[in-house]
Amino acid sequence: MHGVIDPATAGTLATSEEPRGPLLQVRNLTVEFATRNGLVKAVKNVNLTVAKGETLGIVGESGSGKSVTSYTVMRILDRAGRIAEGSIAFSGIDIAHAGEKQMRDLRGREMSMIFQNPRAALNPIRKVGHQIGDVLLHHLQADPRNVKEKVIEILNQVRIARPEERYHAYPFELSGGMCQRIVIALALACRPQLMIADEPTTGLDVTTQKAVMDLVTELTRARGMSTLLITHDLGLAAAYCDTVMVMEKGEVVETAPAEQIFRNPQHPYTRKLMRATPRPGISLRDLLPEEAQTQGLAQASPLPNLPPQAGEGAPVAPVEDGLPGADISAGHPLPLAGEGREGAAAPAAELSSVTKGAAVPEADKTLQPLLKVENLVKEYPRQGAPIAFLASLFGKKPAKEDGIFRAVDGISFEVRKGESVGLVGESGCGKSTTSTIVMRLIDATSGRITFDGEDLSAIPAKSFAHHPMRKRIQMVFQDPTESLNPRYTAARAIADPLLR
Ligand SMILES: Nc1ncnc2c1ncn2[C@@H]1O[C@H](COP(=O)(O)OP(=O)(O)O)[C@@H](O)[C@H]1O
Numbered sequence: 001m002h003g004v005i006d007p008a009t010a011g012t013l014a015t016s017e018e019p020r021g022p023l024l025q026v027r028n029l030t031v032e033f034a035t036r037n038g039l040v041k042a043v044k045n046v047n048l049t050v051a052k053g054e055t056l057g058i059v060g061e062s063g064s065g066k067s068v069t070s071y072t073v074m075r076i077l078d079r080a081g082r083i084a085e086g087s088i089a090f091s092g093i094d095i096a097h098a099g100e101k102q103m104r105d106l107r108g109r110e111m112s113m114i115f116q117n118p119r120a121a122l123n124p125i126r127k128v129g130h131q132i133g134d135v136l137l138h139h140l141q142a143d144p145r146n147v148k149e150k151v152i153e154i155l156n157q158v159r160i161a162r163p164e165e166r167y168h169a170y171p172f173e174l175s176g177g178m179c180q181r182i183v184i185a186l187a188l189a190c191r192p193q194l195m196i197a198d199e200p201t202t203g204l205d206v207t208t209q210k211a212v213m214d215l216v217t218e219l220t221r222a223r224g225m226s227t228l229l230i231t232h233d234l235g236l237a238a239a240y241c242d243t244v245m246v247m248e249k250g251e252v253v254e255t256a257p258a259e260q261i262f263r264n265p266q267h268p269y270t271r272k273l274m275r276a277t278p279r280p281g282i283s284l285r286d287l288l289p290e291e292a293q294t295q296g297l298a299q300a301s302p303l304p305n306l307p308p309q310a311g312e313g314a315p316v317a318p319v320e321d322g323l324p325g326a327d328i329s330a331g332h333p334l335p336l337a338g339e340g341r342e343g344a345a346a347p348a349a350e351l352s353s354v355t356k357g358a359a360v361p362e363a364d365k366t367l368q369p370l371l372k373v374e375n376l377v378k379e380y381p382r383q384g385a386p387i388a389f390l391a392s393l394f395g396k397k398p399a400k401e402d403g404i405f406r407a408v409d410g411i412s413f414e415v416r417k418g419e420s421v422g423l424v425g426e427s428g429c430g431k432s433t434t435s436t437i438v439m440r441l442i443d444a445t446s447g448r449i450t451f452d453g454e455d456l457s458a459i460p461a462k463s464f465a466h467h468p469m470r471k472r473i474q475m476v477f478q479d480p481t482e483s484l485n486p487r488y489t490a491a492r493a494i495a496d497p498l499l500r
């Protein structure tokens with residue numbers, strides 16, 4: 001095993017032999033937070049065991065205490081949180097009482113963690129190759145002479161194509177899936193014994209999700225590492241874990257081998273989670289609480305598996321940190337009534353704009369569209385582009401494609417009043433770039449955007465924030481916590497734009 005723990009502080013690991021017993025053992029763990037409304041028990045009496053080489057899945061809906069459990073193991077809890085009861089033994093070390101210095105040594109070297117938003121884990125202004133290099137140098141896994149070579153080797157291991165080129169990339173130049181591979185590379189650089197993955201693929205599309213999970217499994221297996229996979233997706237846990245532990249409201253309700261949990265869930269809450277797991281043949285109706293299903297609330301919608309159209313009488317129920325809905329976007333195939341890919345060639349990866357053509361009343365088609373996007377193109381300079389530019393100064397003519405990456409390549413589509421248009425495609429195909437251009441957060445390279453008859457593309461992105469048109473186009477992002485000002489209460493957050 002690499003990364004030997006300081007023997008002076010390593011408890012039973014002091015000898016070079018493998019520790020007996022599990023790698024991680026959590027006993028009767030209770031974690032509480034001091035809040036304005038008193039003490040909140042986020043995790044109650046949790047027991048879990050991770051054997052060497054084992055993958056344990058922690059499953060539960062948002063707020064069930066999965067992250068708090070793992071943060072406690074890493075001892076990266078908020079200052080307001082504390083271990084109220086219980087013990088955590090990792091490799092024979094008493095985590096609850098270990099010193100901060102010892103924890104710093106353990107983190108990254110013996111246990112490391114990857115999160116949902118890989119971009120947040122990366123330094124936005126440092127080349128990814130250098131970021132991996134920093135970690136290798138810091139943990140003495142490389143020296144300045146061979147560090148670049150080692151980084152390229154690692155990029156190859158995490159299956160990043162053209163690693164020499166990607167070495168020089170900044171995080172914003174890479175797709176979410178690719179950033180997550182970089183983060184995995186960082187997490188594995190020091191060959192830790194335990195990897196905690198907290199919703200590592202939640203922000204990724206299904207194809208990329210699978211590729212990333214396959215990669216994590218393969219790399220951790222090859223290294224004999226243990227993994228704690230935290231996810232709200234029972235299907236994902238069942239597919240990739242040896243054992244699955246189900247949490248509800250801070251408590252463990254069921255722990256069993258993955259196969260068993262899936263075939264024969266015991267606890268009612270596990271069965272509820274099962275229903276919320278998207279798989280072919282399940283409809284959104286199945287995700288409603290049982291009572292609602294029998295109340296005719298979910299009468300057959302004209303398109304099987306599609307939510308009722310707005311205004312069709314299905315009330316949107318308020319959610320209680322809810323389960324249903326959370327997984328609807330998880331990307332299982334919904335049958336579509338009509339598919340029309342418009343525009344010129346889609347960018348590198350396929351991007352399709354799909355409209356439910358049949359659902360649009362004929363009369364609407366004669367009206368001008370509310371939003372019209374024509375031949376939208378967004379280009380970014382590729383790495384090495386400045387060199388290509390210099391070469392052109394000296395009369396050398398580089399091939400046009402050399403220095404340029406087309407993130408959006410000639411997209412056209414229309415959105416009529418009252419219509420919903422889905423933009424579908426795998427991670428990195430240009431969906432977000434298209435929507436951020438339409439929102440006028442960034443400028444297009446070329447193309448035209450007309451909104452309600454006005455040429456939006458003529459307004460520079462930097463002055464759009466104060467444009468009267470701004471409030472007529474709104475965007476909802478993937479990560480709600482990042483969209484909210486942490487210092488505002490819910491009431492203040494909603495009032496803020498109204499008062500402006
Ligand atoms: N810093 C904090 N202060 C107060 N309560 C918190 C804090 N962090 C988490 N909690 C509470 O702990 C509970 C479990 O949260 P979490 O572990 O993040 O859930 P999960 O990861 O399963 O979505 C939630 O009720 C949450 O509100």
Ligand SMILES: [Mg+2]
Pocket residue numbers: 063066067068198
């Ligand atoms: Mg969480």
